[in-house]
Each structure stands twice: as C-alpha cells, then as structure tokens.
Amino acid sequence: MKNIVSPSFSRRSFIKTSSLAGGGLLIGFNLFQACKPEAAPPVDISKLNFNDFNAFIKIADNGIVTIFSPNPEIGQGVKTAMPMLIAEELDVLWDNVHVAQGELDTENFTRQVAGGSQSIRLGWEPLRQTGATARQMLVNAAAAKWGVEASECTTKEGFIFNANGDKLGYGEVVKEAAALKVPENVKLKDPKDFTIIGQDINNVDIDKIVAGKPLYGMDYKEEGMLYASVLRPPAFGKKLDSFDDTEAKKVAGVQSIVKFGDKIAVLAKDTWTAMKGKKALKANWISDETLESTEDHDKKLIELLDGKDFDTMRSDGDIKKAFEDVDQVIERTYESPFLPHNCMEPMNFFADVTDEKVRLVGPIQTPERTAGAVAELLERDLKDVSVEMTRMGGGFGRRLYGDFALEAAEISKVAKKPVKVVYSREDDMSAGIYRPAIKYRISASIKEGKITGYHLKEASINSNMYGLIPNFFPAGAIENYQVDVASYQSKITTGAWRAPYTNFLSFAEQSFFDELAEILEVDRIQLRLDLLQKVKGTTDERIQYSPERLENVIKVAVEKSGWGNSKEGVFQGFSAYYCHNTHVAEVADVVLENEMPVVKKVTCVVDCGIVVNPLGAKNQIEGGIIDGVGHAMYGNFSFKDGEPKDKNFNSYRLIRINETPVVETHFIESDVAPTGLGEPTLPPAGAAVSNAIKAAKGIRLYKQPFIENMKKEKAPLG
Template sequence: MKDMKGSAPRSATRRQVLQAGGAFVLAFTIPGCDRGGPRERSAESAAGAASADVTREAPGLNPNAFIRIDRSGSVTLVMHKVEMGQGTFTSIPMLIAEELEVDLSRVKLEQAPANDDLYADPILGGQITGASTSVRGAWEPLRRAGAAARMVLIEAAAQEWGVDANSCVARNGTVTHPETNRTLDYSQLVDAAAKLSPPSIVPLKEPADFKLIGKAHKRLDSPAKVNGSAKFGIDARLPGMRIATVAASPVPGGKLKSTEDAKALGVKGVYQVLKLDDAVAVVADHMWSARQGLAALAPTWSDGPHAKLTTAAIVAEMAVASSKEGVVARDDGDARQTITDSGRKLEAIYQMPFLAHATMEPMNCTVHVRSDACEIWCGTQVPAIAQSIAAKITGLPLEKVQVHNHYIGGGFGRRLEVDYVAQAVAFAKQMKEPLKVVWTREEDIQHGVFRPYYYDRLAASLDENGMPSAWTHRVTGSSITARYAPDWFKDGLDPDAVEGARDLKYGIPNIRVEYVRHEPPFATAYWRGVGATHNVWVVESFLDELATAAKKDPVEYRRALLADVPRLRAVLELAALKAGWAEPLRSSSERRFGRGVSAQFVFGTYMAQIAEVSVGKEGDVRLERVVCALDCGQVVNPDTIVAQIESGVVFGASAALWNEITFDRGRVQQSNFFDYRIMRINEMPRVEVHIIPSTASPGGIGEPGCSAIAPAITNAVFAATGKRIRKLPINAEELRSA
C-alpha cells in the first residue's frame, strides 16, 4: 500500500493517566486518527474497560493504544500493528522502552482488537499494517507516550520523597534521587502515579542520548517462531472444530454448476458439503479427508462471460488504451513540445505482468458463527475491515463480531484483502460448529487478488551533452485505490499507480507524467510496493537507456542529474563505492557477467542498489551479489533493516526473474511453486547493506528493497548481454542468442 496521508504526526494531542486493577494505564491519541464519535468518559469507567478486557472498545475514550504498567513493573503495550515478518513487534516496543527508560525485556505485547476508531494508523487513516508506515506513524507519538509515563512516575517518586522532580532521574525501570541515593522501582510507584495528571509538555530524548534506538536488537518474536509456540492463523484450534478446503470458480465471474455430493460424503472423515454461488467447500475431520472429499465432489462450473479471457487480449486492450492521453499527474515545462522539436528522441514501451503474492502461509480463516455472536481467528493486515465484512454477512452488530488476530506468515498486501474472511464466514454460517477454512496452494495462487498488469509508454529527448531535456511517462493500469480507498482516487488519478513516476527526483527541466486507468475483469491488489515496484523499474530502466544513448556511465549519469538531491546522490555514491563499480568484473567462458544500478526515493527512504548478475549460455540469469546503500532517516533496529532489504531482494528478484500470472480460457495457468517460482536458498545472492546515519524522521523500509532490485537486475543483464529488458519476467530464450 501507499502512504496517502502525508508525513508522520508531530505530537500527541491528548493523554490521560488511569488506574486499572492495580495497573498504571497511559491512554493516548495518535494525531490524525480521530474518526469522530464520542470522545470523553470518566477515568473510572475507562480504566475499568482497559483492565477488564482491553480487547473491547472503550466507548467515548478513543486512544490509539494503551500502555499499562502493573504492580510487578511489567509494561504492556497494546499493539495496533500486526507482525508478518517485518519486525514490528520489536521495533515499536523499542520506541516505548527508550523513552520510558525500561529494558526491552520488560515490555510485553497484546495484539490490539479490531477497532478503527481506537487503533487507526495516523498516516493511512485506518487500522492497517502496510505501506511501510508502522515505524513512521509510531515514531513520535509512541515515544511521547513513553516519555509522558516516565515523567509521571518521576513525579510520583518526587512527591513520595518531598523533593523536586527535576532532581530525580529515571533509569532501567527505577526512579532515583541521586543526592540522597534513594531509589524506587516503577512497580512501587504505580498507585501514586495513577493519581497524577501527565505534563502538558513532554520533551523527547535527543538522538545522542538514545540507549536502545539505533542499536541492533534480537527479534522478540524469534524464539516463539523457532520453538513452534508462535500462533499463526493456520494454527487456530477450537473444541469441536471442523476443517474445510474449498474450490472456487476457475474463471472470474463463474458460478457453481454441479457437484457429486454423495461421492464426497462417502469419503471417510467427510462431514458436510457447503455451497456458495461461486465456491464449494468440503468439511471433514481433518485436511486430508477434506481434500479427498473435494476431489470426489468433482464440481463443475458455468464459466460465465469471461470464459475466453486471455492475457494476450488484456494486453491488447491496454495497448490501445495507452495510446490515448491520460490524466495528468505532473506537468513541468513543456515536455511534449521539447521532445517533438528535439533531434535526439528515444521511445520505449515497458510491461509488467500480473503477480500473485504466494505467501508461505496459505489463506485461511477459522470462524464460529452463533446466533448472537461471531468470532474469527486469522492473520489479517486489516482487522477492522475483516470485522466489518463479517458483521455485514452475518447481520450481527459490529460489536458482536470479534477478530482474534495472529502472527501472519507473509502478507505482502494479500492480507489487506478480506475475500478469504468473507468466504469463510459465509461457509461457517451454514454450520453449528467452528469451521476452519484452508485454501490449498493451488487455490491460493489461482484465486489470488493479483498485482495489476502495467503497460507504460515513455519518451525522452537528449540535449547536446546527452542529458535529458524532456521526459514523458504514461502509466496504464488498474486502479487499486479506486476500489480500496475511493476517497484517495480523485479526478481520475490513482496516486499509488504513479508513485515513483510523478515524484521523479532527477533534474530534468521538462517532465510530463500521465495515468490511464484500464481495468481487467477482476479486482487487483496491493503488492509489497505496487506503484513503486512498477515505476522504479520503468524509470530506472529507461534512464539507463538514455545513459547508453549518451555513451555515459550509468552511475555518473545519475550523479549529474541528482545535484539538487544530496541524500539520494549520497546513497548512489556509497553503493557504487562499496560495489567496486569502477573495478572490472570476473569473466568466464561459461557465463557473462554484468553490473546494474538503480536509485530511488520511495516510502520516505533514499536507496540505491547495485546488482551483479551472470547469464549462462542457455539464457539463465543468476543473481550473484547485491550491494544496497540507504538513508532511511533515524534507524530504530538496524538488524530489522538488513533483514527487510534481504527479504525485499528475494521477493523483488523472484518477480523479475521468473514470476507472472497468465490467463487462458479465463483460467490462471500457474498453480504452485514449481511454475510460480520463489528464489531458493541455494540461489540467494550475497547481500550487503550499508546504512547512512541520519537523525531525520524515519522512512519506510518494508517495501523499498523490493522496488529497487528489479531495475538493478535488468540493467545488469543489459551490461552482460547487450539485451535491453522491457518486459518482465526476464525471458531466457531471448538471452540465449543475445
């Protein structure tokens, strides 16, 4: 997803200190998240709600999260984000612990309940984990909340001792009065602190004083994931629960036609057959019986109006659409006229395919629908949306639907969608027992909500020095935003679809960027960067074409165009230095070697990547080494940044080298990891990550590594073979003869 709401908030607007069952509770609001509705209630009633069950909404008191310190000194943070491998459950507690002056081991987490009013992200405006916003949105308000709690605890100790609070210091979960050498643990101050009002001005630490922030810290969620105690959605187990697996219409818009119910029910362990208009589920005691029952069920389908749908037909329609003018996203100078008048003009068409998310944890959801309530167990990036769709399907009031969110075994934007939740609820309505619905890998890949196909037209002119004097870029593709967040889709422009194109950082005097919306006959979805993963590849590939036409070094060409963007220029220079850009590559009679570069500013982070590839005689491309330099502002946990870049390289490189979703006769042609390939461990390149220190506000890190790698690879392939890649994934057949 995309950051649509601007920069992170500057301060927390309201805080309250409460006492709840012997716990000191700090409730706070992250600015930008007030969704309306009643805002005030008594401290007593709010504390009661927080203490009795923090998974229930506290009507009238709408904080974004709770910090609780109990009489044992344990600190609890009700986490408004989900953990799907990105390290949020470590980096965000570090913000609290830093300002609260406690060891990170004293901070415990509770997953926040579904509640858009209480737990909305300040950047995205909803209870969403995505768009690389978790640390960006939490950076100041959560630190300020920790600092406010620390100051109240210091004041409570000062009153106990009858001294000035300014003469006391907090350190490692205690308050000390150095002059008299008296010390009280936070646990001893809970009751007194709960009676005090927090300060109206809450100063934050200077970066030089950080003890946790900026230091490497082991992931807090790793032990449970290693020893198997971590609970993902697919691990949900309930008394009396049944297991179901499903088959949906293989063609978008198709309907269920017939089934062999008796044969399915004859399979040992099969319990029931459940039907929807476009899907069928076989319910059994365990997954194997359910799968055998589904095979025996032999469902047939009415394919509907899209029975002849092909990728070729979709692309042909997009080519026609892209030939027409689009909505103007940026128009500096007079790019079109400059190109027309130029004697040196270059044009290119770039294409990116539909892509699946292929998360390691297949789509699953466990549901128990009763007459007066509905409970859901799953992993979702949007718990409030999941709650809302379940309420709509069951006809229950929102407050009667409870979402138990779990660790997520890969999100990548797929679990921003709630189609799998809606389907599971619709099936579970037909049963008395709890029902776990699990999609097979084939069902997952063939019925995903895919990243859009993009068809881009670019043109540029070069001046007498070979530098670009004008640049035009027309993006043609589906608008995810128009469906997902229609308030952000204005005047026909999807801001996500043009991210990385509209905000081009290179010093080109005339730039025009347009967007043409063209929809396939099915919904499309966000995909670990979406607009950025598409546009950065297109922009950085075409810029390399200009450098080649100008007979200039690709790194030096970019440096010259980034004179007014020092942070982006700095990461480019650092990456080139660390990669040994000017040094010759090894050579081999069996493989051709090349280096490629990309530079970008997306999700608030400046990044450059240099890829080294080798190409075999059969056209196979091997990613040998990746050097990444970045400036993401203030680093919270550098280990997380390195891990995110490494995972982004795997995700983005897999797409560039091998992945696409294609249609024939209305059906997705790929089905599992043998034909929708993910990089294996033996194919993993050496990845080097170099972070430029900064005290600027943090940028996002979950998606930039993914968007930077594809152009670095394809530019390296050109360096190795002389073959320009304008369509992904890379076609080995074309490189065989290059």
C-alpha cells in the same frame, strides 16, 4: 522531521491513567495517531486480562512493562520495533518489557492496518511521547514521595534516582503515579542518549516461532470447530451451473457440504478430509462471455498505450512542444506479467457466527475494513463483529483483502457452526488476488545532447492506485515532464503487491536512464546526479523525494560497491529509487555461468532516517532485495481462457536458495525521523540486475521475467 524536540502532549491524546486493582498503573496512549482522542480505558479495570485492554500500556508493581500492540504483525517487525520506541523513552530494560497482541478495537483506534511501510514512520513521535510521558509521571510520583523537585531526579533502567543517591523502582511508585495528572509537556531523549533504539533486538516472538508455538492463523483451533475446503470457479468469468456432491458425502469424516454463491464448501473435522471431500465434488461451470487469456491482456494494454484515452497525473511545461523541437526521440516499452503473492502461509480464517455475535480470528492486514465487510455481508451491526489478529506468515498486500474471512463468515452462518477456511497452495495461487499486468512506455526528447522532455505512459489492468508515482524522480528534474495512466477492467481480481506499482516502474525508469546515458555517451551515475541538481531548492511541494538524500545514497553506493573496479568476470548494474518515503541505491554484481546471468551480490545503501532496530531493518532490506531479484528474474504468471496456467510451485518459478545473492547493507547515519523499510528495497533490485545483465551480455531487457525472455529467440531484447 527532527527528533530533538519537546513536543506538547495533549491530555486528550494521551487519554487516561488508572490504578490496577492487583497493583500497577494502566496508561492509555495514542498509538501512532491510531487512538481516538475520546478513548478511555475499560470501565472495570479489575476484571481485565491481557486481551481486554489492547489500547494501553501497563506498568506492574514489580516493574514489568506490558505493551499491547494493536497493529497486525506480518513479519515486518512492528510488534518488536514499535514497543522499542515506548521502552526507550520510558527508560526501562528491554528484558523487562512484555509485548502482547491486541485485537480489533474500533472504539479506541482509527488505523489498525499493516500496509504501505508506514507503521514506524507514523508512530515515531506519538509512541516516544507515550513512553516519555509515562516516565515523567513516575518521576513526579517519586519526587513527591521524597519531597524534592522532579527536575532533580533522573531515571535509568526502570529506576528513579535523586541527588541524594536515593533510588526507587518504577513498580514502587506506580500507585502514586496513577493518581497524578498527565503532564502537558515532556522532553524526549536526544538520539545520542538512546539505549534501545539503534540496538539489535530479537523479534519478540522468535522463541515461539523457532519452537513452533501456535502464533499463526494456521495454528488456531477451537473445540467443535470444523475445517472448510472451498471449491471455487476454475476460471475468472465462470459461474456455477450445477454440482453433484454424492461422492463427496461418501468420504469418511465429511460433516456437511455448503453452497454459497458460486462456491461450494466441504466441512470436516480436519483439513485433509475436507480437501479430500472437495476433490470428490463434481461441478458444471458456465460462462456467458469470452474468457480472458494473457494474449488478450497484452493486446489490450498495447492498444491503451497507442490510444489517447489517458488520465494525466502530472504535466510540467509543454510536452508536445518538447517532442516537436528535437534532435532525437528515444521511446521504449516495458512489460510485466501478473504475479501471485505466494505467502508462505496460505490464506485461512476462523469465523463463529451466532445470533448474538460474529467472532473472527485470523491473519489479516486490515482488520477494521474486514469487520465492516463481514458486517455488511451478514447484515449485522458492526458492534456485533469482533476480530482477533494472529501473526501472519507473510502478507505482501494479499492480506489487505479479506475475501477469505468473508468466506469463513458466510459458511459459518449457513452451517451454524464455528468454521475455519483453509486454502491449499493451489487455492492460494488460483483464487486471486494478483499484481496486475502492466506496460510502461517511456519517451524522452533530446536536444543538443540534453534531455528536454520526458513522457511516461502506464497501461494497467484494474488500476486505481496510482498514488504519488508522478511526483517521484525524475519529477522536477526535467522541464517538460508528463505522466499519463490508463487501465481497463478485467474479471481477474488484482490488488496491491509488495511496493505497489513501484515494484515494476523502478525497473522501467532506471533501465531507461541507463540506456539514455549510453545514447548520450555520458556517465550513467553522473546523468542521475546532474538531474538531481536541478531539483535542489525546489518549492514544488508535490515532489516527494529529497534530491540531497537521493544524491547521497547514490554516492555512497558507488563507493561501497567498488563501482567501476569489479573483478574480471563480474559485471555491475546500478539503480537508485525513492518510494515509501525512503531513498535507496543498489549495485548488483552479476557473473555468467553457462552464458546465463547469475546474481552474486547486491550492495544496498539505504537512507531511512534513524534505524530503530538494525537487526530487523536488515531483515527487511535483504528480504525486499531477494524478493525483487527473484521475481524480476523468474516470476511469471499467465492465463488461458480465464484460468491460471500455474497452480503450484512445481510449475511456478521462484528464486531458489542457491540463487539468492549476498546482500551487503549500508545505512546512512541520520538524525531525522525513520521512514518505511518493508518495501523500498524491492523496486530498485530488478533495475540493478537488468543493467548488470546489459553489461555482461550486451543485451538490454524490456520484459520480465529476465531468464525466461532471454531463453526465447524472439525475446524483446535490444
């Protein structure tokens, strides 16, 4: 995990170098272990343009560096931060770096994915090695030109210097460098010498974003393209029986109407006309089974918790014995609803299906998986399918699923036209895919004032991504510890939602530990610290978190937040959590206005290793916290007979601008490799707020959203 290394750099992983016909050096590189070792630059380099060699870095003869980024950009900042790693070791001025978005390239890459807060973590050493190797090649070329030893040369801001004071720009030696062998061993910079990493760098697309330049999927258009608005079943579990498109065809501008599966697409030259035509469609829907409602889900999840049909994810000690030999057993059940993703940019995708090829363009987090799914759907060779990625107006896990791209491809095939599917906000909220409703039941056994057993049960809908949560805190801290999971299949489509599972589990567990501290009459912070002491020095390789790092963020959060010394009328709540390889502690400051809680401030301490781009990192931290606070306080999504009750923001409650808290961020200084930031600050936010509400109102919350349940007389409050 340490940075100060001189890694061996395989020529197979570094790929290949070539001279550009127009001048300059083209270097293939292994992008966070995404490039396949056997990958090579395109054969005829002289005919390439920026979109043709996305697997490579180009150093032009004028010293300008172009880095082709193959990973999807969903607002997490990787299109800025990942090139920073290369530029740092290449030792160039950031102003001389140009970043271009690449398209899907399954020949050269193995992981073109945006998800799991893993991009920077996985790219840390490979990307730096890329830059360092390119720099060494340029130095070797300059040294040969001068007739001196390469070890006598230094670099700075795109220039090479020798001991005699001579200077050459990178662009002056790229031709010679292209003919050299790739060095097998390069030395990476010491973090104290960083000039780009650790600096606030603006988003590389910020000027275009502010100016409204075409960057997003919604912006994409082609000559002759038709827009498609799709009528889908109004409820999960319903199927199309028949439809009448007479009135839809009368809408001026409607070009054609296409049925595919249980869906009907109206095609027009603009979105308004297509959507107007869709509203004019008349359809009959049938169901041959009982349609699900939220009450059905609640009942089924409770039945699962009460039942015995569980998969045990981890079992330490003897949980049964621990709960028999006790002074007291504490058991609590926590409940969360379905949630939509609500990306600012609704789902959309372009497809042009011809006999020769299938071309896809749009915002997608999983381009390779989507290309494969389209190829299978259309019964085409995967090599016939190309995917060009646009910037995304939010992903949050929704764009991991390419259902909207498949719709575009299928419609284009039937219509024999290039087609762009565009969702309305109502389409976006009612067509799936959602965070699954989940219930957690947590039990603790207490003997002589100590926690002797801990049993976590999860009941969820469509769950199949339990991941590593059994090995997060408090795993290893309690001798008798067990995690059981159960789920049932629903017609309602579910999937990953920002910080999958931990987004709600953190609230449940951290609220539970606060309540345990009250029952045991011990300090809530000290309870957590004492448990962490038991994990230090563990040899259990299953445990994912570091007790030392988690302990540190807790102590710093206590200090920075003024824990225990808040002003009169300000009530504080604490939580600490580890997920996506990052340790976070948060303190929420809550006040009461008209007897209802208002979150005024959240103090956040983060240990994510070295911070590559503090400006981008703070954006991720603040966004995650506001997202976590907003959904814990207000987010609720329910169903009646398989149909979503809310279909737009007029009824679905989101956090509002005047409700967003001030976020005060503190980073732990570190010399270890960076970890994820897109998701880790969201999970602890709900717990910190709920614990602050307990301090303010004297009631403990077990169900989200908080505000709605506080207003109900029969809300599950303690």
